[in-house]
Amino acid sequence: MSEICVITGGGSGMGLAAAKYMPKDKVIVVSGRTMSKLERAVAEIEASGHKAYAHTCDTSDRNSVRELAEFCAGLGKITNVINAAGLSPAMAKQEQLIRVNALGTVYVNQEFSKKMEAGSVILDVSSNSAYLLPKFLINEKQYKLALKDEDKFVQKMIKKSNLAKTDYNKAGFAYALSKNFVLWYARYSAKEYGKRGIRVLSLSPGLIATDMGNLESDNAGDMVSQTAEKRMGKPEELGYAIATAVDERNGYLAGVDILCDGGATTLKKL
Ligand SMILES: NC(=O)c1ccc[n+]([C@@H]2O[C@H](COP(=O)([O-])OP(=O)(O)OC[C@H]3O[C@@H](n4cnc5c(N)ncnc54)[C@H](OP(=O)(O)O)[C@@H]3O)[C@@H](O)[C@H]2O)c1
Numbered sequence: 001m002s003e004i005c006v007i008t009g010g011g012s013g014m015g016l017a018a019a020k021y022m023p024k025d026k027v028i029v030v031s032g033r034t035m036s037k038l039e040r041a042v043a044e045i046e047a048s049g050h051k052a053y054a055h056t057c058d059t060s061d062r063n064s065v066r067e068l069a070e071f072c073a074g075l076g077k078i079t080n081v082i083n084a085a086g087l088s089p090a091m092a093k094q095e096q097l098i099r100v101n102a103l104g105t106v107y108v109n110q111e112f113s114k115k116m117e118a119g120s121v122i123l124d125v126s127s128n129s130a131y132l133l134p135k136f137l138i139n140e141k142q143y144k145l146a147l148k149d150e151d152k153f154v155q156k157m158i159k160k161s162n163l164a165k166t167d168y169n170k171a172g173f174a175y176a177l178s179k180n181f182v183l184w185y186a187r188y189s190a191k192e193y194g195k196r197g198i199r200v201l202s203l204s205p206g207l208i209a210t211d212m213g214n215l216e217s218d219n220a221g222d223m224v225s226q227t228a229e230k231r232m233g234k235p236e237e238l239g240y241a242i243a244t245a246v247d248e249r250n251g252y253l254a255g256v257d258i259l260c261d262g263g264a265t266t267l268k269k270l
Contacts, residue, residue: 001076001077002027002051002075002076002077003025003026003027003076003077003079003080004026004027004028004029004072004073004075004076004077004078004079004080005019005022005026005027005028005029005079005080005081005082005246006028006029006031006068006072006078006080006081006082006112007019007028007029007030007031007082007084008031008032008057008059008068008081008082008083008084008085008104008108009031009032009059009083009084009085009086009125010028010029010030010031010032010038010041010082010084011030011031011032011034011037011038011040011041011054012032012037012041012210012211013084013208013210013211013212013213013235014084014125014205014208014210014235014238014239014242015030015082015084015085015125015239015242016030016041016044016045016235016239017235017236017238017239017240017242018082018084018238018239018240018242018243018246019041019045019048019050019052019239020044020045020048020050020236020239021239021240021242021243021244022050022080022243022246023247024049024050026050026079026080027050027051027052027053027075027076028045028050028051028052028053029052029053029054029055029068029071029072029075030042030045030052030053030054030055031054031055031056031057031068031085032056032057032085033056033057033058034056035054035056038054038055038056039054041054042054053075055068055071055072059083059085059100059104059105059107059108060096060099060100060103060104060107061107062107062111065104065107065108065111065112066107066111068111069111069112069114069115070115072112072115073115077117077120078112078115078116078120079116079119079120079121079248080120080121080123080246081108081109081112081116081120081121081122081123082123082125082242082246083104083105083108083109083122083123083124083125084125084242085100085104085108086100086101086104086125086127086212087100087101087175088175088212088215088216089168089171089172089174089175089216089219090168090171090215090216090219091212091215092171093171093174094157094158094161094162094170094171094174095154095158095174097171097174097175097178098153098154098157098158098174098177098178099154100178101175101178101179101181101182102146102153102157102177102178102181102182102185103146103150103153103154105124105181105182105185105186106146106147106185108122108124109122109124109185109186109189109193109200113189113192113193113196113198116193116196116198117196117197117198118196118197118198119197119248119251120197120198120199121198121199121200121201121246121248122186122189122193122198122199122200122201123200123201123202123203123242123245123246124182124185124186124189124200124201124202124203125182125202125203125204125205125242126179126180126182126183126186126202126203126204126257127175127176127179127182127204127205128204128205128206128259128261128264128265129172129175129176129179130176130179130180130182130183130204131204131259131265132176132265133173133176133177133180137160137163137173137177138177138180140184142156142157143181143184143185146181146185157174157177157178157181158174160173160177161173161174161177168219172219179204182202183202183204183257186200186201186202186255186257187200187202187255187256190254190255191255194254194255199251199253199254200254200255201245201253201254201255201256201257201258202256202257202258203238203241203242203245203257203258203260204257204258204259204260204261205233205238205260205261206223206227206232206233206260206261206262206264206265207220207223207224207232207233207261207264208232208233208234208235208237208238209232209233209234209235210235213232213233217232222268223264224264226263226264226265226267226268227261227262227263227264227267228262228263228267229262231262233260233261233262237260238260241258241260245258
């Protein structure tokens with residue numbers, strides 16, 4: 001039976017880079033909202049020696065995620081889920097950022113875990129911006145609302161992000177909050193699905209030269225000068241980090257976040 005690695009947001013950036021570092025015997029499914037992008041990604045992944053499929057999915061829509069999970073399960077045994085789909089402050093307003101980045105992660109983890117077995121792994125991509133929020137904005141009790149009352153959860157997250165002054169900063173707060181939620185929810189999922197032998201972890205990139213990172217770079221403040229090497233990350237560096245984190249040989253890496261930001265978050269405290 002084929003082993004399937006599904007990558008949401010796999011049509012570009014780090015998700016696409018990760019695909020190329022996966023073992024060649026894994027069948028790759030890339031998904032996102034734009035079929036033309038996915039078809040180009042499939043051609044690149046096949047050129048690197050994998051069998052690959054494109055399947056559209058909007059991760060902010062549970063039915064769309066469920067349908068993607070069914071498609072993948074129909075191809076073989078789902079062993080690796082890399083949830084890299086995401087939108088940034090320059091791309092969307094507060095509500096969409098929260099629905100895609102936060103609720104999308106809930107849908108991906110919940111719908112895929114139903115189809116996964118012991119020995120498989122889910123990696124949720126967060127962001128180092130999750131570490132930059134003032135402590136008073138972080139309320140894990142409120143995060144649990146995402147599992148009970150999605151609309152109330154979204155409203156509360158928007159209300160908090162409205163504490164910022166400008167429109168861009170409101171979106172920036174919503175983005176950082178949605179990614180802080182991802183840190184919490186990946187840990188929550190690790191506990192929940194660990195009982196069934198499914199490993200869950202998150203990975204937080206810093207500023208990376210993908211379509212998204214290049215779009216955000218003008219607003220990134222000191223993010224580059226605070227890194228050890230004073231540079232943005234390369235998509236392939238993040239792709240390699242993601243692919244190794246989801247390798248079966250890393251079976252004891254669960255319930256943690258891997259902060260992969262060139263030192264931007266930790267070095268500024270020195
Ligand atoms: N680049 C950075 O500096 C940076 C820093 C920290 C964290 N991150 C995170 O890293 C992840 C990967 O981003 P990237 O930098 O590789 O940027 P990217 O190239 O823009 O990749 C993001 C992908 O997500 C897909 N996507 C967006 N909304 C979606 C939705 N609702 N449903 C399904 N797919 C969706 C996009 O395709 P479609 O538009 O076709 O759907 C796109 O291919 C994101 O979660 C991002 O938040 C990036």
